[in-house]
Structure formats: structure tokens, C-alpha cells
Amino acid sequence: MNEAGSQRRRMLRPSKSGARELTRPALSPLDARMSARDATQITTDAGTGPEQRSIQSVVIGFRLIEALEAAGGPVTLKDLAAAAGMPPSRAHAYLASLRAVGLVTQEEEGGRYDLGPRALSLGLAALGRLEVREAALGAMRAFRDDTGEAVHLSVWSGQSPVIVSRLDGRRGGSLSIRLGFALPLDRSASGHIFLAFLPEAVATGRALAREVELVRRRGIAVTGGLLNTGFAALSVPVFNHAGDLAAAMTTLGAAGHIDISPDGPTARRLRAAGEAASAALGYGVREPSKPKPKAKPEREKKPPRR
Numbered sequence: 001m002n003e004a005g006s007q008r009r010r011m012l013r014p015s016k017s018g019a020r021e022l023t024r025p026a027l028s029p030l031d032a033r034m035s036a037r038d039a040t041q042i043t044t045d046a047g048t049g050p051e052q053r054s055i056q057s058v059v060i061g062f063r064l065i066e067a068l069e070a071a072g073g074p075v076t077l078k079d080l081a082a083a084a085g086m087p088p089s090r091a092h093a094y095l096a097s098l099r100a101v102g103l104v105t106q107e108e109e110g111g112r113y114d115l116g117p118r119a120l121s122l123g124l125a126a127l128g129r130l131e132v133r134e135a136a137l138g139a140m141r142a143f144r145d146d147t148g149e150a151v152h153l154s155v156w157s158g159q160s161p162v163i164v165s166r167l168d169g170r171r172g173g174s175l176s177i178r179l180g181f182a183l184p185l186d187r188s189a190s191g192h193i194f195l196a197f198l199p200e201a202v203a204t205g206r207a208l209a210r211e212v213e214l215v216r217r218r219g220i221a222v223t224g225g226l227l228n229t230g231f232a233a234l235s236v237p238v239f240n241h242a243g244d245l246a247a248a249m250t251t252l253g254a255a256g257h258i259d260i261s262p263d264g265p266t267a268r269r270l271r272a273a274g275e276a277a278s279a280a281l282g283y284g285v286r287e288p289s290k291p292k293p294k295a296k297p298e299r300e301k302k303p304p305r306r
Contacts, residue, residue: 060086061094065103065119074112132247133165136238136277140167140249143273147266149251149258151273152177153238154190156198161190161248169253177252189235192221193248197237220267221248222260232260234267236274241282249274 067083068075075083081091095113098104102118132155140151150169154161161183185191185201186208194201195208196215203212215221224232235250251258251270259266278284 057094061098064091064094064098065115068104068113068115074107074110074114076110076112080113132238132240132277132281135280136165136247136249139273139276139280140165142276143249143251143269144169147251147269149253149266150177151249151251151270153247153249154183155247156194156201156245157182160185161188161194164247187223188250189221189223189233189252190248190250192223193235193237193250194245196221197239197245218262220262220271222262222267224255224260230255232258234258234260234262234270236270237278238274239278239281239283243283246281247277249277 063084063086064080067080070083071080077088077092077095080095081088084091086094095104095106099106099116102116104113104119105116106113133153136153140153143149143151144167148170150167152163152166154163156162159182163177163179163181163183166177166179183190185195186204191201192212192215195203195212203209219236221235222233223235231252232255233250233252235248237245238247238249240246249270251266261267
């Protein structure tokens with residue numbers, strides 16, 4: 001039997017139930033001897049696109065996350081290491097780091113591993129951002145089609161607003177906004193919205209605190225040239241069903257061409273778009289009130305006897 005055939009046979013092993021399971025091929029001696037250098041080693045992956053650089057320890061560690069996802073429940077170190085294609089001693093070292101950041105948890109009794117609370121929060125955050133983008137898209141399109149101005153949506157990343165959706169304007173000279181760009185809290189209209197309506201975003205400095213309080217009262221943020229010279233912006237909040245800030249919807253255009261008056265027509269249309277996106281997320285929807293009980297008819301008073 002040739003070497004390839006032997007390897008295929010080793011990849012199929014009988015399980016306890018008698019069925020055959022597909023396992024990863026055995027590790028090479030070189031892979032088994034890899035040491036703590038993995039933590040800093042950078043490799044180049046050949047692909048169809050441009051050259052990609054990756055930190056190997058991150059790639060290897062994520063194999064354990066994928067194995068936990070596929071397991072569907074707590075799993076022993078031995079089985080987890082086998083599914084991820086590495087020796088148990090090596091898997092244990094990676095799992096210790098993943099536990100430290102909350103991506104993996106370990107049972108006190110039995111010592112089995114499972115996905116941790118941080119993995120759950122990351123998944124929920126991704127779902128939440130997808131939901132906000134979908135809910136706001138119709139309102140953003142209506143605003144862009146009505147005004148011709150560019151509009152983008154940003155959500156909170158834990159430290160700053162990050163742009164997750166955008167629609168380019170139909171006017172000349174608009175600024176191109178990159179998806180995934182992190183906006184500064186103090187120098188962007190979107191940042192001012194998060195400072196005004198998100199409790200965990202804190203303004204530093206008296207001048208900024210006064211500006212944030214003005215944004216909170218008006219319900220709209222206005223900036224001119226703070227982030228990009230020659231450009232001005234308006235931003236409004238988008239709230240979810242619980243009344244919490246879900247996103248900031250912002251329009252950006254060349255100063256002198258975009259109307260940035262907080263009570264002007266562009267601001268009114270942006271407010272309407274923010275309210276429409278909030279409504280799509282369930283904001284302002286109340287449970288129907290119960291009908292009031294009918295009042296009992298008053299008895300006719302008899303005249304007093306004389």
C-alpha cells in the first residue's frame with residue numbers, strides 16, 4: 001500500500017458506536033516540535049489575491065474555537081485537541097490564553113471545555129450590527145434619494161463608533177467613507193451622538209461636555225471641519241426597542257454645499273430618517289392599552305321624603 005493510501009486509512013477510525021469518523025491526518029514531527037515561538041511567528045499565505053500576512057498563533061488558536069463550535073457542547077481536552085489537529089499539551093497552552101480573555105470556559109468538575117461568555121457576546125454583537133444595518137437601510141436610501149447627500153451608519157465597538165454601512169451621495173465633491181473606519185469621539189458628529197446618548201461613552205473636557213449637552217437637548221450633532229477640513233456633518237441617534245442607542249446616522253458633505261443648520265431642511269430629513277430607522281427597530285412601539293371598564297350607570301336619586 002502506498003503512503004497516500006495509508007494516510008487515508010489513518011484518517012478513518014472506528015468510533016465507540018462502530019461508525020467511522022473522519023479525523024485530521026497525524027501531525028508531522030516538525031509540527032509536533034513547534035514551541036512557544038508560535039506566539040510571535042508571522043507566516044505568508046499564498047492565495048489568489050495579494051500576499052496576506054497572518055500571526056500563526058491566532059490561526060492555530062482559532063482552530064480550537066472552531067472545534068468547540070462544531071462540538072455543540074462541552075468536550076474533553078483530548079477530544080478537543082484531536083479535533084483541532086494538535087497534541088493535548090499544545091492545545092492546553094492555547095486554551096489557557098483563550099480562557100483568560102473569556103472566549104473559552106472550563107467546567108470545575110470534569111474539566112471539559114466549552115465556548116465562553118466572550119464568544120457569546122461577540123456573536124450577539126455581530127447579530128446586533130447586522131440587524132441595525134438592515135433596519136436602517138430603507139431610511140438611509142430615502143434620505144439619500146431625497147437630498148442627494150451621502151449618509152453612513154456607525155455602531156459602538158466598545159471604544160469608538162465604527163462605520164458599518166454607507167450610501168454615497170449624488171453631489172460632486174463628496175468624501176469617500178471607508179467601512180470599518182473608527183471615528184473619534186471628540187472630533188466627529190457621530191462621536192458626539194454616542195457621547196450624548198450612550199452612558200459608557202464619556203466626554204473629557206469642559207468644552208466638549210458643553211457641546212455634548214447641547215447635542216442631547218437638540219437631538220442632533222453638527223460639526224464643521226473637525227475631522228476633515230472643508231467638510232461638515234450632521235448626525236442623529238437611532239434607538240432600539242428598549243430605548244438604548246443602537247447607532248448614529250450621519251450625513252457628510254462639502255462645507256458651504258450641505259445645509260448644517262440644526263433646524264434646516266437637511267436636518268429635518270435626517271431626523272425623519274433616524275426616527276424611521278428607530279421605528280424599524282421597535283423604538284416607540286407600546287403594548288396596546290387595555291380598554292377601560294365601562295362606568296356603571298348612576299342610580300337615579302329619589303327625592304327626599306317630606
